[in-house]
Amino acid sequence: MTINAAFKGNLGDFTLDAAFEILAKGVAGLFGPSGGGKTTILRCIAGLERFSGNLSVNGEVWQDDAAKLFRKPHQRAVGYVFQEASLFPHLSVRRNLLFGAERGNKTGAGETFKLDDLVDLLGLSALMDRAPAALSGGERQRVAMGRALMSSPRLLLLDEPLSALDRQTKEELFPYLEDLHEALSIPSLYVSHDMSELERLADTLVLIDKGRVIASGPLHDLQADPALPLMSAPEAAVALTGRTNEIDKTYGLVTLAVNGGTLIVPSRQARLGEERRLSIKASDVSFTRAAPQETSILNCLPVKILSANVQERDPTHVNIVAALGENGEGARIVGRITRKSQEKLGLTEGANAYAQIKSIALAP
The missing domain is CATH 2.40.50.100 (RNA polymerase II/Efflux pump adaptor protein, barrel-sandwich hybrid domain)
Structure with a gap:
């Protein structure tokens, strides 16, 4: 099964003309310099931005301009984790997680999680009665991931989930991301401009620059391709x-x-x-x-x-x-x-x- 995406259009001075096909399996990293269009593509997949094009996930069509089909965001079984956790400040950790489950009852058709299992996987048991304001940055992101997964998504979208965290907190969060990678059958798209993150998590890579897809394929293959800019980077x-x-x-x-x-x-x-x-x-x-x-x-x-x-x-x-x-x-x-x-x-x-x-x- 695959994810097929093609989007084209303008947003102010920015032009997007990007298309790729990847396996709907494991973690696919969307990588490239800031301002290249990675987040815009992710938002198009979630239905939060509308550019002309087509999108299908595991054979299910979410956008087809020729057929005048466009599923709205609430009709797409997507779990979205933003750069900032964006938790509901008036709800406890438990109620934030349960909110995800309520959304999943309406739209979710993917992997279903029991609350206790997800709490154990993400190490949230000691946090369940706390308010978001009482959590550290890493704890908030773990709760945000849990809420996204409780919605029973067919696709998990992570938009630079570590970018707002300091290095020590990032290192504390990585084991949870790696455990999710191993434990979940849900395909994930992970946006980052930090290759070291994707080296630890990604199976597939989609290289993006100036609104275009330069290449896509297995991470190792693209890293060792002398025709691609990854080879010339100082951190190659x-x-x-x-x-x-x-x-x-x-x-x-x-x-x-x-x-x-x-x-x-x-x-x-x-x-x-x-x-x-x-x-x-x-x-x-x-x-x-x-x-x-x-x-x-x-x-x-x-x-x-x-x-x-x-x-x-x-x-x-x-x-x-x-x-x-x-x-x-x-x-x-x-x-x-x-x-x-x-x-x-x-x-x-x-x-x-x-x-x-x-x-x-x-x-x-």
């Missing part, structure tokens, strides 16, 4: 999923099996067989043509070079895309090295090398 990285197959309690390390090899990463919380998401920054990857000897870097893996392109912003550096494994059949990683090093080592398409990964960020 790839997100991989690995399965824990060894735990070294003495040194606080775990070994993760990824497509094409294994990676050793610091972690004191791990279970054998569990999947973990990790991020490898381009700036933390270097290359050598010979297998390194007596090095402090724990992760030195054979790779095949897929592409080497000079940075447009900085022609003294080269972006390297490499695939894990001697045959280049594994997951792709990216590295950024000087042009002098690339030419000296002969790191061109098809070359075999070893990637030295200095640091790997592992989602808690």
Whole structure:
């Protein structure tokens, strides 16, 4: 099942002409610079903005201009979480959640939650009788997510839900978002201009800039595509999923099996067989043509070079895309090295090398 969206029109000086088709599964991140149209697209999907176009969710048509069909917001089974929690200040946490359930009785046709189960999932049990004014920013957002889910949505829309929070509060909220990702079968669209958020949560990515969709597809594929602007960003990285197959309690390390090899990463919380998401920054990857000897870097893996392109912003550096494994059949990683090093080592398409990964960020 898929989400098919196409919207076109003007809002003041802003022009929207965006279309994409993605699987209605997991979390799809809408990513791009501020002012590019991400929130406008989300509001069109919710029916809060009306541009010409078409929209279908899991085969159900919500907008079809040719057929003169447009479902109003209250007719769409959508759960919407805004940048600010927007809770009803005169209602307790419990009554805010139950308000979502009342809306779900009228419009919801998606996954139905029991209040107690959702309270446990979001860690709200100690907050149920509090007023929104007595909650922290992170607590308010957890309640807002709960209220959206209590409406039994077919689609969950999250509009930069962490942007108003400080870094510590964001880190406190991430485990709840990750638990929702694992526990829910509801597809979600998550707007952000912070790639580090999407690396931890998203399965699919829709790149948006200046009102247009540049590309869409699996997160890892777009991160490792040299034709896309993600590769040129200072924070260029790839997100991989690995399965824990060894735990070294003495040194606080775990070994993760990824497509094409294994990676050793610091972690004191791990279970054998569990999947973990990790991020490898381009700036933390270097290359050598010979297998390194007596090095402090724990992760030195054979790779095949897929592409080497000079940075447009900085022609003294080269972006390297490499695939894990001697045959280049594994997951792709990216590295950024000087042009002098690339030419000296002969790191061109098809070359075999070893990637030295200095640091790997592992989602808690």
